[in-house]
Amino acid sequence: xxxxxxxxxxxxxxxxxxxxxxxxxxxxxxxxxxxxxxxxxxxxxxxxxxxxxxxxxxxxxxxxxxxxxxxxxxxxxxxxxxxxxxxxxxxxxxxxxxxxxxxxxxxxx
Numbered sequence: 001x002x003x004x005x006x007x008x009x010x011x012x013x014x015x016x017x018x019x020x021x022x023x024x025x026x027x028x029x030x031x032x033x034x035x036x037x038x039x040x041x042x043x044x045x046x047x048x049x050x051x052x053x054x055x056x057x058x059x060x061x062x063x064x065x066x067x068x069x070x071x072x073x074x075x076x077x078x079x080x081x082x083x084x085x086x087x088x089x090x091x092x093x094x095x096x097x098x099x100x101x102x103x104x105x106x107x108x109x
Contacts, residue, residue, distance in 0.1 A: 039072025
């Protein structure tokens with residue numbers, strides 16, 4: 001649960017200066033940049049540049065990075081949602097356990 005949240009905060013702090021335009025943050029670019037590490041293993045899954053000239057190869061590599069960033073952004077959002085659900089479940093379990101323990105003991109005044 002801690003690893004996705006800490007990695008998202010680290011990536012946001014790392015890439016936020018790259019996404020600043022006129023003093024405002026472009027959150028779509030930030031989401032895309034933060035998704036690249038989470039989707040990096042899927043980047044070359046779509047199109048492998050073979051037998052192209054340098055311009056086409058660079059274009060295909062850019063498309064691969066773009067697709068990997070979008071897929072990674074979706075994976076990042078999914079992992080953060082799973083971490084939030086896990087946190088809520090853990091808090092509910094602790095509350096249930098505490099109430100169960102307190103219900104079995106008499107109150108002392």
